[in-house]
Amino acid sequence: xxxxxxxxxxxxxxxxxxxxxxxxxxxxxxxxxxxxxxxxxxxxxxxxxxxxxxxxxxxxxxxxxxxxxxxxxxxxxxxxxxxxxxxxxxxxxxxxxxxxxxxxxxxxxxxxxxxxxxxxxxxxxxxxxxxxxxxxxxxxxxxxxxxxxxxxxxxxxxxxxxxxxxxxxxxxxxxxxxxxxxxxxxxxxxxxxxxxxxxxxxxxxxxxxxxxxxxxxxxxxxxxxxxxxxxxxxxxxxxxxxxxxxxxxxxxxxxxxxxxxxxxxxxxxxxxxxxxxxxxxxxxxxxxxxxxxxxxxxxxxxxxxxxxxxxxxxxxxxxxxxxxxxxxxxxxxxxxxxxxxxxxxxxx
Ligand SMILES: [Zn+2]
Numbered sequence: 001x002x003x004x005x006x007x008x009x010x011x012x013x014x015x016x017x018x019x020x021x022x023x024x025x026x027x028x029x030x031x032x033x034x035x036x037x038x039x040x041x042x043x044x045x046x047x048x049x050x051x052x053x054x055x056x057x058x059x060x061x062x063x064x065x066x067x068x069x070x071x072x073x074x075x076x077x078x079x080x081x082x083x084x085x086x087x088x089x090x091x092x093x094x095x096x097x098x099x100x101x102x103x104x105x106x107x108x109x110x111x112x113x114x115x116x117x118x119x120x121x122x123x124x125x126x127x128x129x130x131x132x133x134x135x136x137x138x139x140x141x142x143x144x145x146x147x148x149x150x151x152x153x154x155x156x157x158x159x160x161x162x163x164x165x166x167x168x169x170x171x172x173x174x175x176x177x178x179x180x181x182x183x184x185x186x187x188x189x190x191x192x193x194x195x196x197x198x199x200x201x202x203x204x205x206x207x208x209x210x211x212x213x214x215x216x217x218x219x220x221x222x223x224x225x226x227x228x229x230x231x232x233x234x235x236x237x238x239x240x241x242x243x244x245x246x247x248x249x250x251x252x253x254x255x256x257x258x259x260x261x262x263x264x265x266x267x268x269x270x271x272x273x274x275x276x277x278x279x280x281x282x283x284x285x286x287x288x289x290x291x292x293x294x295x296x297x298x299x300x301x302x303x304x305x306x307x308x309x310x311x312x313x314x315x316x317x318x319x320x321x322x323x324x325x326x327x328x329x330x331x332x333x334x335x336x337x338x339x340x341x342x343x344x345x346x347x348x
Pocket of ligand 1 (some may be wrong): 063064065068069072124125126127128
């Protein structure tokens, strides 16, 4: 993995040469991303093949529920039986957004998959997955504090996995870069330094999330719930979404964590937002609610890999909105007009 003439090199050249013109910078970057030189495209695909796919295998992870060291099974963030099956009509297929590995790997595209493979991740062991969630799996639960706290428990566990996956990928990436490049090269020192700082922050975040997971569990056991929710007035049926957002800053004295859901219950689609019961998280929730569907659409864009559509719904989404959703959130920001287009197609 050499970094001369690389993706990072071209991007920083564009950023340097368009310092005073944000519009021009956006345009130049967009042209570069859409017309990736095949060498760079191949390199990105190989990084994803080597790093992303391998690191999502369950053999690398343990349950960790109250000290359990059994191997993870593929847990679902969104229950297959309670919700994902309501997206299927006659068959078991749903649509997710996935990186376009056959074309331009910077963008995603709709992929038709079996519902059992949507929103799953190496989480709890089979025993604890069953013990913890069999009572919210039958598809008849109501949107109440008990269900919401169990759902947030699951999403917190998924977030722990996502953080662990990034730590593992980042650590091995640094090792590979150092073994294949001159470690005294300024560019390499810069890349490795950046990665190491990110890895340290992720390790801290992992510990905070493990602590939060235990606190949510204790709240469920004592019925003194840690998480509260507000239902949103959102329309259409046909997709599921979940996201856990940790907005806590280093200087904050309490955690700021919110969860966002659109779930396909048996007879209706419900959108709701959850927050920890502390003033910081509640403040963010109030702010969010003031323009809820526009804000929800921005979060959906940021966490688009957590979207699961029914086939019928996906096919009805306009091409313009699909183009927006296919952009990579780490490279493209989303403006209010784009967010309101997403909102119209997904919620009105
Ligand atoms: Zn276990």
